[in-house]
Amino acid sequence: MHEASIRRYAALAVPRYTSFPTAADFVPVTPDTTSRWLRQIGPQEAVSLYIHVPYCKEICHYCGCHSKMAVRESVVENFVIALLSEIKTVSSNLTARPQVVHLHWGGGTPSILDVDQFERIIAALRLAFDFHPEMEHAIELDPRTVTPVLADALAQMGVNRASLGVQDVDGRVQKAIGRIQPIETVIRATNLLREAGIERLNFDLIYGLPYQTVETLRETCERVAALKPDRIACFGYAHLPQRRANQRLIDASVLPDTEERFAQAAVVTESFVRLGYQPVGIDHFALPHDELAIAAANGTLNRNFQGYTTDSCQTLIGLGPSSISQYPAGYAQNISDVGQYSRRVNAGELVTVRGYFMRESDRVRAGIISALMCNFRVDLNEAAPEMEFADEMALLRPLASDGLVEVRDRVISATEDGKPLIRLVAAAFDEFRRGNVQSFSLAV
Numbered sequence: 001m002h003e004a005s006i007r008r009y010a011a012l013a014v015p016r017y018t019s020f021p022t023a024a025d026f027v028p029v030t031p032d033t034t035s036r037w038l039r040q041i042g043p044q045e046a047v048s049l050y051i052h053v054p055y056c057k058e059i060c061h062y063c064g065c066h067s068k069m070a071v072r073e074s075v076v077e078n079f080v081i082a083l084l085s086e087i088k089t090v091s092s093n094l095t096a097r098p099q100v101v102h103l104h105w106g107g108g109t110p111s112i113l114d115v116d117q118f119e120r121i122i123a124a125l126r127l128a129f130d131f132h133p134e135m136e137h138a139i140e141l142d143p144r145t146v147t148p149v150l151a152d153a154l155a156q157m158g159v160n161r162a163s164l165g166v167q168d169v170d171g172r173v174q175k176a177i178g179r180i181q182p183i184e185t186v187i188r189a190t191n192l193l194r195e196a197g198i199e200r201l202n203f204d205l206i207y208g209l210p211y212q213t214v215e216t217l218r219e220t221c222e223r224v225a226a227l228k229p230d231r232i233a234c235f236g237y238a239h240l241p242q243r244r245a246n247q248r249l250i251d252a253s254v255l256p257d258t259e260e261r262f263a264q265a266a267v268v269t270e271s272f273v274r275l276g277y278q279p280v281g282i283d284h285f286a287l288p289h290d291e292l293a294i295a296a297a298n299g300t301l302n303r304n305f306q307g308y309t310t311d312s313c314q315t316l317i318g319l320g321p322s323s324i325s326q327y328p329a330g331y332a333q334n335i336s337d338v339g340q341y342s343r344r345v346n347a348g349e350l351v352t353v354r355g356y357f358m359r360e361s362d363r364v365r366a367g368i369i370s371a372l373m374c375n376f377r378v379d380l381n382e383a384a385p386e387m388e389f390a391d392e393m394a395l396l397r398p399l400a401s402d403g404l405v406e407v408r409d410r411v412i413s414a415t416e417d418g419k420p421l422i423r424l425v426a427a428a429f430d431e432f433r434r435g436n437v438q439s440f441s442l443a444v
C-alpha cells in the first residue's frame with residue numbers, strides 16, 4: 001500500500017469496537033429496563049461479572065479510563081459501601097441464582113482495596129451468585145501496588161489471573177507520561193504473583209506515547225517478553241485532551257505522528273512474533289499454550305468491553321460507576337460520576353443511565369463487526385444471508401482497491417496490509433458512523 005494511503009486511512013478516527021453499537025451511541029436507558037433484564041436471567045445461567053473500582057493513587061497523564069485520585073482512604077471505603085449497596089439491589093432484582101464463570105476487577109486500580117474490603121465484596125456477591133468451581137477470577141493491578149501481603153491475599157481469594165499495567169519501561173517515556181515505574185517494579189510484582197500461585201499474567205503496553213520510537217519500543221518489547229507473561233496487550237495511545245483533562249499534561253508536540261505510529265504498531269507485532277508470541281486480534285499477543293491464542297487460531301475468540309476474551313457468556317453484569325452491562329436484549333451503563341453513583345445506590349436504586357435496545361439488525365451488525373475484529377474475516381452468506389449491504393459494499397470498494405480487503409462471493413477478508421486497519425472495515429458496517437467524524441481515536 002502507498003504511504004499516502006496509509007497516512008490518509010490511519011489518520012481517520014474510528015471506534016475500537018469493544019461493543020456494537022459503541023458506548024458513544026448509547027441512548028437514555030432507565031433502571032426499570034435493567035431491572036427487567038436482570039429478572040430474565042435463569043437459574044444457574046452462566047454470567048460474567050465486572051467490578052469497576054474508580055480510584056487510583058494518582059492519575060497517569062495518558063489515562064483514558066474512568067478513574068479519580070483517591071485523596072483519602074475514606075473515599076475508597078465510601079465507594080466500597082456504595083458498591084455493597086449496588087450488589088444488594090442488583091441481587092434483589094434477580095429471580096434466580098446465576099452461576100459466575102468470569103469475575104473481573106477493573107478500574108482504576110482495584111489493588112487500592114484492602115483485604116477486608118475485597119472480602120466484604122466477595123461475601124456480598126456470594127449471597128446472590130454461585131461461583132463456578134473453575135471460574136476465571138481476574139484482576140487489573142498497578143505493579144507499584146503489589147506487595148507480598150496483597151499477592152497472598154489475592155491468591156487466597158481465588159484470583160487466578162492478573163493484568164499488570166506496564167505501559168512502557170523506558171525512563172524518558174515514563175517521565176513524559178507521569179508514570180514512573182522502573183522495570184524492577186514490574187519484575188518484583190511478577191515474581192510475587194507467581195510465588196503466590198497466580199501464574200496467568202497479562203501485561204498492558206501502549207505505543208504512540210511521547211518520545212517512543214521504533215527503537216525504544218523494540219527494546220521495551222524484548223525486556224517485557226523476557227518475563228514471559230502468557231498475554232500482552234499493546235494499545236495505540238488515544239489522545240483526546242478535549243475530553244480528558246489529565247491528557248493536557250502531555251505535550252502533543254512530542255507525540256509520534258501517524259506514520260510513526262503505524263511503524264511502531266508494526267515493530268511491536270514483529271517483535272512479539274519473533275519472541276514466540278502469537279498475534280490475537282488487533283492489539284493482543286499470547287504464548288501458543290494460552291487459551292486466547294488457541295481461541296484466535298480456531299476462530300472462537302470473542303470481544304467485550306475488556307477487549308479480547310475467551311468469554312462467550314450472553315450476560316455480563318457490570319457493577320460500579322461507569323460500568324457497562326450486556327444482556328441478551330441490550331446494553332446498560334451505570335452513571336459515571338462517583339458522587340452521584342454513591343448517593344443513588346445508597347438510596348437503594350439501580351443506576352443505569354444509558355445503554356441500547358438491540359434490534360435484530362443490530363445483532364447481525366454486531367456479529368459481523370465482532371467477526372472482523374476477532375478473525376479479520378466474515379462470511380456474509382452465514383452472518384447475514386437476508387441482507388444486501390449495498391451501501392456497505394460501496395464503502396468497502398476504495399479499501400479493496402487500496403489492497404486492504406478482499407471481497408469475494410460476499411466473503412470479506414482483510415489482507416495482511418489491511419489487518420492493522422480492520423477498524424475501518426468494521427466501521428463500514430456501523431450504521432452510526434456514516435461520515436460523521438466523532439472524537440474517536442486514530443485508526444492505528
Ligand SMILES: C=Cc1c2[nH]c(c1C)Cc1[nH]c(c(CCC(=O)O)c1C)Cc1[nH]c(c(C)c1CCC(=O)O)Cc1[nH]c(c(C)c1C=C)C2
Pocket residue numbers: 015016017022023024064065066106107108235236237238240324336439440441
Ligand atoms: C480500563 C480502562 C478503560 C478503557 N476504556 C474504558 C475503561 C474503563 C471504557 C470506556 N472508555 C471510554 C468509554 C466511552 C464512554 C465515555 O464515558 O467516554 C468507555 C465505556 C472513552 C474512551 N476511552 C478511550 C477512547 C478513545 C474513548 C472515546 C471513544 C470511544 O468510546 O471509543 C481510550 C482508551 N481507553 C482505554 C483504552 C485501552 C483506550 C484506547 C486504546 C481503556
Ligand SMILES: C[C@H]1O[C@@H](n2cnc3c(N)ncnc32)[C@H](O)[C@@H]1O
Pocket residue numbers: 062063064065164165166167204205206235236237238239
Ligand atoms: C487498561 C489499559 O488501558 C490502557 N490505556 C489507558 N489509557 C489509555 C489511552 N489513553 N490510550 C491507550 N491506552 C490506554 C493502559 O495500557 C491500561 O493498562
Ligand code: SF4
Pocket residue numbers: 055056058059060063064065067107108109142165
Ligand atoms: S492507567 Fe491505571 S493507574 Fe494510571 S490513572 Fe489510569 S487507571 Fe489509574
